[in-house]
Amino acid sequence: MRQIILDEIFKIEQEHQVKVLFAVESGSRAWGFPSQDSDYDVRFVYIHRPEWYLSIDEKRDVIELPINEQLDISGWDIRKALKLFRKSNPAFLEWLVSDIQYYEAYGFKEEMIAIRDRVFSPQASVYHYLHMAKGNFREYLQGEQVKIKKYFYVLRPILACQWIQKYNTSPPILFQDLVRDLVTEPELRAAIEDLLSRKLAGEELNLEQRVDVINEFVEREIEHITEYAKSVQADLEDPTELLDELYRKYLQIVYQAADSPYVKNSDH
Known part of the structure; x- marks a missing residue:
């Protein structure tokens, strides 16, 4: 099943012209109490090419595949993920520490884990x-x-x-x-x-x-x-500036090139 999930992730990258930063299991399998027939709840974070964000129109920031009996795969754009991270979204915090990891690239997930205590509410x-x-x-x-x-x-x-x-x-x-x-x-x-x-x-x-x-x-x-x-009190510093910096950092890391501000197609 792992290879099937990886194939779907790479297909998403090609069809949507994005790069996946990480993909993990969520739900009952990640929580430790799956049934034998539990489906796979795969969640991922992805990043578009820089020009995708430079638009006067709001665009859909979620990618979802049709759910079948075995697989439920959906992901959030990095900007959506960082906004929810700023709000200490428990679902996203769980994605970060899932023991079942299918894919990880560029160091994004590890950097989020390193700073999660600064946003945890x-x-x-x-x-x-x-x-x-x-x-x-x-x-x-x-x-x-x-x-x-x-x-x-x-x-x-x-x-x-x-x-x-x-x-x-x-x-x-x-x-x-x-x-x-x-x-x-x-x-x-x-x-x-x-x-x-x-x-x-x-x-x-x-x-x-x-x-x-x-x-x-x-x-x-x-x-x-x-x-x-x-x-319960929530006395936290506003992490927006830090997360803005990370957002720009990963746009550069993922799509940097010597002669261009981005690379339109980048292979793994």
Whole structure:
């Protein structure tokens, strides 16, 4: 599958006349709890030739391929990515630390990782993860019979919030890392690990009797995090000047040439 994904990335470069800076896995595979039939959620950042940006018209800054049963591939233009990075967008911060990397070039991703602490907003991240947890809990985990695999999509954002409260840093992407560090109550941990082992073994976790120890934990923590979120401060310096410099830097790095401000076609 890796080669298929790489072929798609190189095809995107050719068809859209862009250069991909990095491509990673997101979603359940990157989070550490894929099903055997989980699709591949590939996310990437790309950069156009300089003249693309020198236009009086706004242009589409997302590239998306048609989704099929195996692949969901989409990417953001570097300018969009940097704007969201400036806002401490949790999804983009997760892309940067995904353990499943398909492609990386020019050093862009590593430079973003090096400065992420300068843009990380605990407030933005807590509200993002809390909203995710509340929505999935309300939609899937009410009543006696619940969609049991949805526990992961509530537990992970709750644990991410707990991590932020404990360390004031962007949380790790792997669910297992969050559980290992934050879940200390034996009965709760056993229940979570049982569900995780079943899911990784390929069981179809659909409607089942709810797991009371997990539901009680979720309800308690959603209430706690809702109160915590009100007190989280976001006192950050404006990184716009730094990110503008990086934007110009990578336009030059990717498209530099001896006799021209850009190269129209550049092979890997």
